[in-house]
Amino acid sequence: MFEIFARYLRTHIEISDDDLELIRIGSIEKRLRKWQPLFQDGDVWLTNCFIASGCLRIYRIGGDGKDHTFRFGVDNWWVTDVESYNHETPSRFDVEALAASTVIIWTKKKWMELMVTIPVLREFQEALMARSYEASQRRIYSLISSSAEEKYNEFQKTYPGVFNQVPLHMVASYLGVSRETVSRLRKELTKRK
Amino acid sequence: MFEIFARYLRTHIEISDDDLELIRIGSIEKRLRKWQPLFQDGDVWLTNCFIASGCLRIYRIGGDGKDHTFRFGVDNWWVTDVESYNHETPSRFDVEALAASTVIIWTKKKWMELMVTIPVLREFQEALMARSYEASQRRIYSLISSSAEEKYNEFQKTYPGVFNQVPLHMVASYLGVSRETVSRLRKELTKRK
DNA sequence: CGATTCTTTGAAAACAGTCAATCTGTGTGG
DNA sequence: CCACACAGATTGACTGTTTTCAAAGAATCG
Numbered sequence: 001m002f003e004i005f006a007r008y009l010r011t012h013i014e015i016s017d018d019d020l021e022l023i024r025i026g027s028i029e030k031r032l033r034k035w036q037p038l039f040q041d042g043d044v045w046l047t048n049c050f051i052a053s054g055c056l057r058i059y060r061i062g063g064d065g066k067d068h069t070f071r072f073g074v075d076n077w078w079v080t081d082v083e084s085y086n087h088e089t090p091s092r093f094d095v096e097a098l099a100a101s102t103v104i105i106w107t108k109k110k111w112m113e114l115m116v117t118i119p120v121l122r123e124f125q126e127a128l129m130a131r132s133y134e135a136s137q138r139r140i141y142s143l144i145s146s147s148a149e150e151k152y153n154e155f156q157k158t159y160p161g162v163f164n165q166v167p168l169h170m171v172a173s174y175l176g177v178s179r180e181t182v183s184r185l186r187k188e189l190t191k192r193k
Numbered sequence: 194m195f196e197i198f199a200r201y202l203r204t205h206i207e208i209s210d211d212d213l214e215l216i217r218i219g220s221i222e223k224r225l226r227k228w229q230p231l232f233q234d235g236d237v238w239l240t241n242c243f244i245a246s247g248c249l250r251i252y253r254i255g256g257d258g259k260d261h262t263f264r265f266g267v268d269n270w271w272v273t274d275v276e277s278y279n280h281e282t283p284s285r286f287d288v289e290a291l292a293a294s295t296v297i298i299w300t301k302k303k304w305m306e307l308m309v310t311i312p313v314l315r316e317f318q319e320a321l322m323a324r325s326y327e328a329s330q331r332r333i334y335s336l337i338s339s340s341a342e343e344k345y346n347e348f349q350k351t352y353p354g355v356f357n358q359v360p361l362h363m364v365a366s367y368l369g370v371s372r373e374t375v376s377r378l379r380k381e382l383t384k385r386k
Numbered sequence: 387c388g389a390t391t392c393t394t395t396g397a398a399a400a401c402a403g404t405c406a407a408t409c410t411g412t413g414t415g416g
Numbered sequence: 417c418c419a420c421a422c423a424g425a426t427t428g429a430c431t432g433t434t435t436t437c438a439a440a441g442a443a444t445c446g
């Protein structure tokens with residue numbers, strides 16, 4: 001499975017076989033069954049976590065007892081709670097596998113060491129952070145400016161891989177609307193075309 | 194006005210007077226009158242921009258012709274469209290001053306040079322990016338999980354400085370609701386307590 | 387097959403948006 | 417100093433959308 005990560009990394013940076021081997025040695029591969037939790041509310045995220053295959057969901061149970069999907073992650077995505085990772089404080093998120101998945105994990109300590117040893121990895125990390133930040137800005141704009149219908153369409157276009165494999169009520173809580181609304185929206189949209 | 198930036202920077206990093214002087218020399222100070230635009234839709238953001246004093250607003254006119262406030266910026270905040278800055282593409286945002294303001298500007302080129310010359314500035318930049326990203330994650334969670342009333346209260350608590358000096362319809366578009374809704378919410382809340 | 391989970395549907399209620407009119411405060415020019 | 421214009425805020429009536437609640441219909445899994 002490390003092969004998947006190696007291919008992914010090489011689409012973004014140039015890296016020698018030796019350096020890649022260092023990264024491999026520092027990594028841990030973890031397999032998750034469907035519905036298996038990867039992190040739980042209260043854990044401190046002292047790891048970097050890459051999804052080699054499968055599908056995960058980051059969510060939180062709100063004060064109202066409702067389940068809010070913060071985001072999904074599929075093949076070749078990363079999953080982190082930056083706040084917990086940066087400040088080493090307990091996370092308020094849960095993460096679970098929505099399908100059998102394989103993740104590759106580095107401890108924060110190991111990852112830091114690797115970034116020192118392999119400068120290009122630090123550059124990669126920075127670029128990744130920048131892309132993530134851009135994506136979050138786009139999502140914020142969509143949340144404040146789009147109707148439920150527009151958000152639904154955007155989501156479907158932007159994450160076709162996610163869309164077709166996760167339960168609808170999770171899509172609903174990702175968009176910030178009720179599952180019934182998404183169900184009706186879907187019906188309306190298929191009827192229209 | 195550079196003094197304000199100097200104080201700000203020194204609350205975050207340790208930096209010598211010499212390095213600070215380098216940063217000062219590379220900067221441009223710009224004064225804005227109320228309602229004066231700083232950037233306009235179509236501009237490429239080749240600058241880093243620090244608000245020494247005043248209040249700015251980043252917004253976009255949506256496809257529906259409506260005004261969406263992406264965010265505000267007050268004293269000691271930065272204002273950037275990361276997507277435009279990183280990829281050097283035209284921004285789709287406008288920025289205007291909501292009050293007489295002073296901003297300190299560095300060109301991207303100059304800022305890059307400074308980060309090479311002054312390693313601690315690069316660290317600062319990374320920490321800033323991390324904090325900004327964390328803030329955007331919190332806002333996303335709030336947008337998908339809170340009611341209009343909760344968002345209104347959170348905004349008021351989190352940004353008291355902004356809250357009391359910007360027109361209400363801009364607060365409304367920041368929260369993603371209509372100005373009438375915010376007006377009624379406010380009435381309801383003052384009545385209740 | 388039976389149990390469980392997910393999705394759909396209907397009806398009612400709550401909520402937010404629109405439109406239009408009015409009110410308020412500010413600042414300008416006479 | 418007043419009258420007026422203007423922008424922003426509020427309010428009411430109405431409309432449309434979304435949520436909630438409850439029930440029933442698919443789909444999935446052991």
